[in-house]
């Protein structure tokens with residue numbers, strides 16, 4: 260009798276777990292297509308433009324050639340087939356027809372043949388000097404690379420490599436000065452199977468760290484997978500999102516860098532990288548159907564739907580969410596970021612193409 264009761268309870272727990280997992284994979288979700296105006300693919304190699312950031316003058320820096328530490332053998336084969344290299348591209352919103360151009364990286368301390376760029380952050384000082392930080396997954400582990408952007412020469416001058424035990428499995432970085440920054444550790448395990456267990460259980464080993472120019476300070480942990488980062492224009496707030504379980508987080512920021520949790524917003528879509536529009540609203544490249552994203556990350560040739568959402572912000576709080584762009588995967592696979600400048604938008608992807616849209620209508 261007791262044995263039977265235990266079997267029933269265990270059975271219910273297992274069924275619940277399976278249903279919950281199937282639900283969270285979004286097997287029953289449907290994606291419609293819409294754009295804010297005419298869109299076109301920007302010519303290029305088309306094997307990924309994972310993150311980007313736009314300067315106030317419309318110049319946009321884009322990372323390409325991500326190598327996730329958890330990458331599957333199919334991803335490595337895809338990279339090989341397309342002669343992947345880590346690159347930073349430049350796109351000028353004032354001359355969209357010129358397309359993208361690769362920036363030359365200069366500096367003896369930097370090995371460009373071992374470059375796997377992921378998240379990017381730009382910092383412009385009051386003299387106009389632009390410092391660039393890029394998350395790098397290379398063959399020796401994760402680093403944060405600092406460059407100075409020489410716009411006239413189309414160059415990135417390498418200035419420093421940050422290495423630390425707390426720089427472990429990094430996704431994105433956000434500078435709050437030339438020498439201090441926040442970064443997210445997406446997860447802990449870099450082995451594909453252990454990583455799968457990590458987010459299914461979930462162990463929630465993702466964290467958010469601040470480097471104040473001298474030391475690394477953990478701000479928050481307990482995230483299942485913590486992704487892109489962006490500071491508000493006035494630096495009072497920090498924004499980030501979790502891909503699983505799809506929550507957008509806002510933090511208030513003290514002048515010394517310390518964060519406090521402020522709002523948690525359920526976006527009901529797998530969040531990737533945030534950027535800001537001129538009014539301080541947040542655009543997030545996201546993945547509306549999780550099982551498609553999983554299949555796509557395992558094999559980049561498999562389509563996955565794309566989405567750009569806009570989070571309308573007021574004093575660090577999401578007041579409304581609208582959808583700017585949606586594609587069921589017929590044109591653009593796996594959107595990871597979008598940037599808006601005047602009446603145009605760029606949408607980047609993890610392993611696929613770059614899209615340029617004229618923005619005729621946006622809510």
Ligand SMILES: *[C@@H]1O[C@H](CO)[C@@H](O)[C@H](O)[C@H]1NC(C)=O
Nearest residue numbers: 370371372373374397398399
């Ligand atoms: C640069 O990286 C490549 C690929 O990992 C490696 O074979 C080479 O030895 C590295 N060069 C230096 C100078 O470290």
Ligand SMILES: *[C@@H]1O[C@H](CO)[C@@H](O)[C@H](O)[C@H]1NC(C)=O
Nearest residue numbers: 471476513514515516517518
């Ligand atoms: C940062 O400043 C706040 C008060 O503004 C203070 O409570 C906190 O201890 C400071 N943190 C550090 C690391 O100095």
